[in-house]
Amino acid sequence: MTPLADGNRTVHGPATGRADTPGAEPVRLSLTTEDDLLAVRHAVRFAAVAAGFSIIDQTRVITAASELARNAYIHGGGGDLVVGSVHEGARTGLRLTISDRGPGIPDVEAALADGYSTGVGLGHGLGGARRLMDEFEVRSTPGEGTTVITTRWRR
Amino acid sequence: MSAHSGTPSGAHSCAVPILRLGDVLVTGLLNELDDKSAVAFAQELTERISADRARGVLIDISRLEIIDSFVARNLMELTGMARLLGARVIVAGMRPPVAITLVELGLELTGVETALHAEQGMAALGWVQAPQPREGAPHDAAG
Amino acid sequence: MVSSPAGAADVRHVLVESLKGRADDIADRWVSLQLERAPTDPAHNERDLRYEADTLASALVTALDTTLPVDQMANRHRELREAVRELSLRRARAGAEPTATSLSVLALKEVLLGIVRETVDDTGQLFSAALLINQLLDAAGALSFATYVEGREEIIRRQSRQLLEVSTPVVRLWRQVVAVPLIGTLDTARTQVVMENLLQAIQDEDAQVAIIDITGVPTVDTAVAQHLMQTVRAVRLMGAGCIISGIRPTIAQTIAQLGIDLFDILTRATLAEALSEAMKITGGAAPAPSATVSR
Numbered sequence: 001m002t003p004l005a006d007g008n009r010t011v012h013g014p015a016t017g018r019a020d021t022p023g024a025e026p027v028r029l030s031l032t033t034e035d036d037l038l039a040v041r042h043a044v045r046f047a048a049v050a051a052g053f054s055i056i057d058q059t060r061v062i063t064a065a066s067e068l069a070r071n072a073y074i075h076g077g078g079g080d081l082v083v084g085s086v087h088e089g090a091r092t093g094l095r096l097t098i099s100d101r102g103p104g105i106p107d108v109e110a111a112l113a114d115g116y117s118t119g120v121g122l123g124h125g126l127g128g129a130r131r132l133m134d135e136f137e138v139r140s141t142p143g144e145g146t147t148v149i150t151t152r153w154r155r
Numbered sequence: 156m157s158a159h160s161g162t163p164s165g166a167h168s169c170a171v172p173i174l175r176l177g178d179v180l181v182t183g184l185l186n187e188l189d190d191k192s193a194v195a196f197a198q199e200l201t202e203r204i205s206a207d208r209a210r211g212v213l214i215d216i217s218r219l220e221i222i223d224s225f226v227a228r229n230l231m232e233l234t235g236m237a238r239l240l241g242a243r244v245i246v247a248g249m250r251p252p253v254a255i256t257l258v259e260l261g262l263e264l265t266g267v268e269t270a271l272h273a274e275q276g277m278a279a280l281g282w283v284q285a286p287q288p289r290e291g292a293p294h295d296a297a298g
Numbered sequence: 299m300v301s302s303p304a305g306a307a308d309v310r311h312v313l314v315e316s317l318k319g320r321a322d323d324i325a326d327r328w329v330s331l332q333l334e335r336a337p338t339d340p341a342h343n344e345r346d347l348r349y350e351a352d353t354l355a356s357a358l359v360t361a362l363d364t365t366l367p368v369d370q371m372a373n374r375h376r377e378l379r380e381a382v383r384e385l386s387l388r389r390a391r392a393g394a395e396p397t398a399t400s401l402s403v404l405a406l407k408e409v410l411l412g413i414v415r416e417t418v419d420d421t422g423q424l425f426s427a428a429l430l431i432n433q434l435l436d437a438a439g440a441l442s443f444a445t446y447v448e449g450r451e452e453i454i455r456r457q458s459r460q461l462l463e464v465s466t467p468v469v470r471l472w473r474q475v476v477a478v479p480l481i482g483t484l485d486t487a488r489t490q491v492v493m494e495n496l497l498q499a500i501q502d503e504d505a506q507v508a509i510i511d512i513t514g515v516p517t518v519d520t521a522v523a524q525h526l527m528q529t530v531r532a533v534r535l536m537g538a539g540c541i542i543s544g545i546r547p548t549i550a551q552t553i554a555q556l557g558i559d560l561f562d563i564l565t566r567a568t569l570a571e572a573l574s575e576a577m578k579i580t581g582g583a584a585p586a587p588s589a590t591v592s593r
Contacts, residue, residue, distance in 0.1 A: 038189055041221060056494055059221065059252035063260065066223040070190075090448035128224065128260040155459060247537060251497035254535040258528045269537040271504060276537075 026084025031073045031100075040069040044083050044096070051085045051094050052154055061094055061152050064132040068098040068148055071126075076100025076146065086151060093134070093153040104142040112138065171196045173203050179280050180207065180242075181273075183215035193226055197233045204242045211280035212237055215273045217248030227262040234267045244268065247276035309426040314362050316417035316427075317410070321359050325351035327409045332402050341394035350385040354406070357381040358434075368430050372438040379441065386442040390449030403442045407435045462491045468499040475576040476505040477569065481514030489525035493532060500538050507576035508533050511569045513544030523558045530563055539564065539579060543572035 027043050030036060044065040048058040065081065072079040079100035086095045105111045112126050126148070130136040133150040140146040170192060173182045180203055184196070204212060214230070216222075222230075234244040247270040249257075257264065270276035317324065328351045333342060361375040362368075372378055382403065389399045410431045418424050466488065468478045476499045478492055496508055510529065512518070518526075526542065533540040543566045545553075566572040 034190060038187060056252040056255055059256050060259070062221055063223050063256045066221060067260075070223070070225060089444075090452040128262070131259045131261070132256060249536050251494070251501055251532075251536065254497055254532040255493060257535060258532045263531050264535060269535055271500070271506065271537040275506075 028082045030080045032078045047083045060132040064129040067129045072100035076102030093151045095151045099147040101145045105140040108138045179211040180209045181213045186220045193229045212244045213276045245276040248272045321355040324355040341389040341392035354381040368434040372441045383445045386445035387449040390446045400439045400443045403439045466492045468495045474506045474580045477509035479511040484522045493529040507539045509541045509572045511543045518549045541572045
C-alpha cells in the first residue's frame with residue numbers, strides 16, 4: 001500500500017519517517033470543511049505508515065480518526081485534529097487529539113456506551129472509535145466543547 | 156468484459172461509473188470516497204435501478220481502503236432501497252483490514268449480501284461464466 | 299590552587315579539568331573494574347565493554363563541559379543519554395541481571411573519584427566534586443535501570459507476538475477451504491491474530507469457507523466467545539462462510555449459560571464433519587451464493 005503523502009497540504013516532513021525518530025512533528029489540521037475529512041485521512045495514514053503500523057492497524061487508526069473528525073465537523077461545530085507519534089519507554093504509538101467547539105457532553109460515560117446517539121459534538125458514537133484504539137480519554141466542558149485524546153500502540 | 160455502458164440519467168453525476176450488464180448494474184467504489192460523493196452515488200444508483208429496471212446490483216469495493224460508519228450506513232440504506240425497488244445488491248471484495256475494522260466498530264452491514272470478489276458476486280446474480288476447464292479440480296488438495 | 303570553599307561552578311570546572319583528556323584512562327579503569335567485579339556476567343565480553351566504556355567516557359567528559367545541571371545531564375545531554383541507553387539495552391538483550399547493569403554504571407563513580415583524587419588535593423573541593431559525581435551517576439544509574447526494563451519489555455512483547463504467530467497457523471484444507479485449528483487457551487490478543495491471519499488466508503486462497511476448529515481449546519469465556527463471533531462476522535463481510543467445529547460439551551454449556559447467541563453460526567462436531575460440510579458448500583459447479591449477513 002502506498003502512503004498517500006499529500007505533502008503539499010497536510011503533511012510536512014521527510015517522505016520516509018523512521019519509527020523511532022523523535023523528530024516527527026505532530027500535524028495539526030482544522031476541521032471546518034468537508035474536504036478537511038479527506039485531509040485528515042491522508043495525514044493519519046501518512047503518520048501511521050511512518051510509525052511502522054501494520055496495514056490493519058493503519059486501517060483502525062484512520063477509521064477512528066475519520067469517525068472522530070466527522071463528529072467534530074458535523075455535530076461539534078468544527079474543531080481541529082492533531083496527529084503525532086508518541087514514544088513511551090520502548091513503545092511507539094500514534095496519538096490523535098480531536099477538539100470540537102460544540103456544546104460539550106454532559107455524561108461522558110453514557111456517551112462511551114454503545115447505542116448512544118443523542119449526543120452532540122464528539123459524543124456522537126464514541127464507543128465504536130474507542131474499540132479501534134488502545135487508550136481513549138474524553139474531556140468535556142459543557143458550553144465550551146469536547147476533546148478526545150486517543151492512542152494506539154504499535155504491535 | 157463486453158458491456159453496454161449505461162447512459163447517465165443526467166441530473167447530479169457522482170463521478171462513479173455505473174455500467175449495465177443485462178439486468179445487472181455493475182459499479183465500483185474507489186479508495187477515496189467523501190461524504191458528498193457517497194450520498195450522490197447512492198442517489199444515482201437508486202435512480203438507475205429504477206430507470207433500468209435492474210434486478211441485481213454489484214458494488215465492487217475491493218479498492219476501498221476505509222469504510223467508516225458513514226459509508227457503512229450509506230451501503231445499508233442503499234441495499235434497503237434497492238430491495239424495495241426489487242433489486243438485489245451484492246457488495247464484493249471487501250479487504251480483510253476493512254472487514255476487521257467494521258466489526259470492531261460494531262457495524263456489520265446488516266442485511267447486505269457480500270461476495271469474495273466481483274466474479275463471485277456476478278455468479279450469485281446469475282451471470283455464469285462460460286464453461287472452462289476448472290484449474291485445480293478437487294484432487295489438488297494441499298498436502 | 300584555590301583554597302576557599304568552591305562554588306558549584308568552580309567545582310564543575312575543577313572536575314572538567316581533571317577529567318579532560320583522560321577519557322581513555324577512565325574507560326580502561328572502568329572496563330577492568332567491571333570484569334573484576336562480575337567476571338561471569340553474560341553481557342561482559344571485553345570488546346563490547348571496551349566500546350561502551352569509550353563511548354560513555356567521552357560522552358561524560360563532553361557533557362560535564364556544558365552548563366547542564368549535573369543531576370539532569372544523563373537525561374538531557376543527548377550523547378550521554380544515548381550512551382547509557384545503548385549499553386543498558388545491549389545488556390538487557392544479552393541477558394544480564396538488571397541490578398548488575400545498574401551497578402556497572404555506578405562502578406563508574408569509583409573510577410571518576412579515583413582520578414579526581416589523583417589530581418585534586420583540597421579536601422573541600424574533593425568533597426564537592428564527589429557530590430557532583432554522585433548526583434551525575436545516580437541519575438545515569440536510574441536511566442540505565444529504566445532503559446533496561448524497557449528493553450526487556452520489548453523482548454517479551456516481540457516473543458509473545460512471535461509465539462502468537464506460530465501458534466495460529468491457517469492451513470488450506472481443500473480447494474477454497476481454509477482452516478485454523480486452535481489449541482490451548484484463547485485470549486483477546488490471540489483471537490485477534492487468528493482473525494487477521496484467517497481473513498488474509500481467505501483472500502490469498504480465494505476461500506469460500508473458513509473453518510475454526512476449537513477442539514483443542516479447553517475453555518471459553520465471554521470475551522473470547524465474543525471475539526469468535528466477531529471473527530465469524532468479519533469472514534462473512536468478506537463474502538465467505540464460517541464453520542466452527544469441535545465445540546466441547548463444557549464449552550457448549552458455558553456458551554449457553556453466558557447467554558451468547560451462537561444461533562446463526564454454523565457449527566459441526568468435528569473438523570472432519572466441518573470439512574465435509576464445506577465441500578458441500580463449495581462443491582457445486584458454480585460458486586455458491588454469497589453469504590448473507592443476517593441480523
